[in-house]
Amino acid sequence: MAAVAAVGRAPIGPMLVRQTWAEFLKLWRVPAFSATSIGLPLIFYAFIGIGQSSQEIFPHVRFGTYFLASMAVYSVANVMIFSFGISVATERGMKMDLLMRATPLPPLVYLLSRCITAIFFAAVTLAVLFPFAYFAGGVRVDPSVWATLASRVLLGSIPFIALGFAIGYLSGPNSAVAVINLIYLPTAFASGLFFPKQLLPEFIQHISPYLPLHFYGQLGWDAIGAPTNESVATDWLYLAGYGVLFFAIALWAYRREESRKFS
Amino acid sequence: MTVAAQLVDATKKYGNVEALKGVSLNIELGEVVAILGPNGAGKTTSISILLGLRKPTSGKALLFGISPTDLKARSRVGVMLQESGVPAMLKVREIVDLFRSYYPKPMVADRAIAMAGLEEKANSLVKELSGGQRQRLYFALAVCGDPEVLFLDEPTVGMDVEGRRSFIERIAEFAKLGRTVVLTTHYLEEADQLAERVIVIDRGLVIADASPKEIKSKVAGKRVRFSATLTEKDLDGLPITTSTITDHTVQMFTNQPEAVLRELFKRGIEITELEVTGADLEDAFIALTTHKGPA
Numbered sequence: 001m002a003a004v005a006a007v008g009r010a011p012i013g014p015m016l017v018r019q020t021w022a023e024f025l026k027l028w029r030v031p032a033f034s035a036t037s038i039g040l041p042l043i044f045y046a047f048i049g050i051g052q053s054s055q056e057i058f059p060h061v062r063f064g065t066y067f068l069a070s071m072a073v074y075s076v077a078n079v080m081i082f083s084f085g086i087s088v089a090t091e092r093g094m095k096m097d098l099l100m101r102a103t104p105l106p107p108l109v110y111l112l113s114r115c116i117t118a119i120f121f122a123a124v125t126l127a128v129l130f131p132f133a134y135f136a137g138g139v140r141v142d143p144s145v146w147a148t149l150a151s152r153v154l155l156g157s158i159p160f161i162a163l164g165f166a167i168g169y170l171s172g173p174n175s176a177v178a179v180i181n182l183i184y185l186p187t188a189f190a191s192g193l194f195f196p197k198q199l200l201p202e203f204i205q206h207i208s209p210y211l212p213l214h215f216y217g218q219l220g221w222d223a224i225g226a227p228t229n230e231s232v233a234t235d236w237l238y239l240a241g242y243g244v245l246f247f248a249i250a251l252w253a254y255r256r257e258e259s260r261k262f263s
Numbered sequence: 264m265t266v267a268a269q270l271v272d273a274t275k276k277y278g279n280v281e282a283l284k285g286v287s288l289n290i291e292l293g294e295v296v297a298i299l300g301p302n303g304a305g306k307t308t309s310i311s312i313l314l315g316l317r318k319p320t321s322g323k324a325l326l327f328g329i330s331p332t333d334l335k336a337r338s339r340v341g342v343m344l345q346e347s348g349v350p351a352m353l354k355v356r357e358i359v360d361l362f363r364s365y366y367p368k369p370m371v372a373d374r375a376i377a378m379a380g381l382e383e384k385a386n387s388l389v390k391e392l393s394g395g396q397r398q399r400l401y402f403a404l405a406v407c408g409d410p411e412v413l414f415l416d417e418p419t420v421g422m423d424v425e426g427r428r429s430f431i432e433r434i435a436e437f438a439k440l441g442r443t444v445v446l447t448t449h450y451l452e453e454a455d456q457l458a459e460r461v462i463v464i465d466r467g468l469v470i471a472d473a474s475p476k477e478i479k480s481k482v483a484g485k486r487v488r489f490s491a492t493l494t495e496k497d498l499d500g501l502p503i504t505t506s507t508i509t510d511h512t513v514q515m516f517t518n519q520p521e522a523v524l525r526e527l528f529k530r531g532i533e534i535t536e537l538e539v540t541g542a543d544l545e546d547a548f549i550a551l552t553t554h555k556g557p558a
Binding site for chain 2: 008009010015017018022029091093096098103263
């Protein structure tokens with residue numbers, strides 16, 4: 001049929017731009033997401049970080065800098081898990097996935113638009129947090145340290161995208177937020193993102209060194225010169241392993257959904 | 264004529280339930296087709312298979328001669344599904360623009376919005392729309408790609424009479440552009456107003472495929488209704504096509520109402536509240552989908 005070839009398909013580029021813009025607006029207009037993901041790290045930093053900012057917790061490492069790394073890790077992982085988890089769960093709940101499937105939108109464009117949006121939100125979070133730490137917390141480090149911290153935190157967040165997807169497919173639209181909070185907040189505490197691990201109960205101290213956020217956190221702390229348990233290479237290796245695991249779970253959950261809804 | 268959409272001996276099982284028991288359809292470019300049937304007849308399953316949203320258990324579906332999951336086929340098709348959601352936090356124009364970007368030759372956004380009668384709501388968030396407006400937004404999203412074929416699955420479900428009437432006019436307006444329209448409905452007057460071809464599906468099978476006029480003529484021309492105390496047995500041998508008995512109300516379709524009544528009187532059956540009327544499409548539909556014998 002010649003007509004098929006003549007009409008063809010819409011160009012991918014403009015489609016990706018439109019879709020990304022729509023994904024951005026969807027998240028931006030939900031203050032529960034946009035305000036908390038940008039604002040909460042600032043509030044935590046103001047409450048915990050600023051007061052004792054100038055104290056040295058390790059040789060040549062002031063607490064203000066150390067806690068900045070903690071909050072950078074916390075806020076970026078938070079954006080990844082929430083933006084994916086909640087949007088996937090909500091759209092499943094609204095049966096929006098069904099309509100999208102009937103359109104000529106390639107699924108990869110859809111996925112890519114969400115990744116771009118999430119990375120953008122993560123970058124905005126850092127772009128607000130870093131100056132705040134600079135001015136309010138008096139954090140002074142070499143520009144290369146800011147850059148290393150930002151790039152490590154952004155790259156290391158990929159496993160949490162997969163985790164967000166997995167939660168989005170495994171939980172319902174109303175339970176996704178609760179599930180994420182129940183998983184994310186306790187592991188953030190257990191991984192020492194809010195206060196030193198030495199203050200945690202002993203049994204949690206045993207679990208802590210195996211948590212994904214522990215390795216992710218160490219990438220941040222190492223970037224600002226704080227001592228860590230494992231080498232940076234080991235941290236990346238573990239994070240990659242968790243990434244594969246979360247991705248496998250997400251894929252399994254996605255396929256389970258596919259066979260239920262579309263077979 | 265070119266075949267736009269095609270089902271070839273499609274069957275579908277959900278577990279042990281046979282939703283489709285071998286349906287074959289050819290829908291040609293330019294046709295306006297209504298797929299009619301009671302709830303659970305297999306209408307939505309047929310549409311879902313035609314659109315590649317469901318896989319047939321056996322048989323196949325084709326859009327423009329290729330697989331309906333092929334994005335080239337989907338680029339020529341607009342879809343309105345039952346109860347599908349759209350993001351609440353986007354504005355009408357934003358989501359129309361988004362859907363336009365999926366299609367190779369979309370219509371301008373204002374035209375799609377106007378076809379759906381949403382001009383005044385173009386800058387409102389989706390969450391601010393009423394149920395009827397939301398339904399019209401789905402219509403705007405279905406037509407904004409300027410598709411050659413428009414699929415509508417029960418587009419007017421849940422609307423009041425006025426809403427349904429004006430919605431049917433919007434669909435007719437789109438069909439007038441020479442486009443193919445396939446809609447499912449269990450509202451018979453919709454099929455009668457819109458379609459030049461009606462496919463009746465019941466219990467997973469096509470039981471009729473003809474123009475609304477032919478469907479009407481296929482069944483008996485007159486509806487006879489009365490109150491009486493009788494059983495199916497009392498109606499044996501009467502020149503009727505179908506009959507239903509609920510409590511004391513008896514309804515039957517026939518081409519010879521006089522002969523039927525004469526015979527009933529001869530058998531000594533007491534009749535009250537007698538009504539003889541011409542069968543409309545609704546009657547035809549009931550007659551076609553009424554199952555004889557022990558259910």
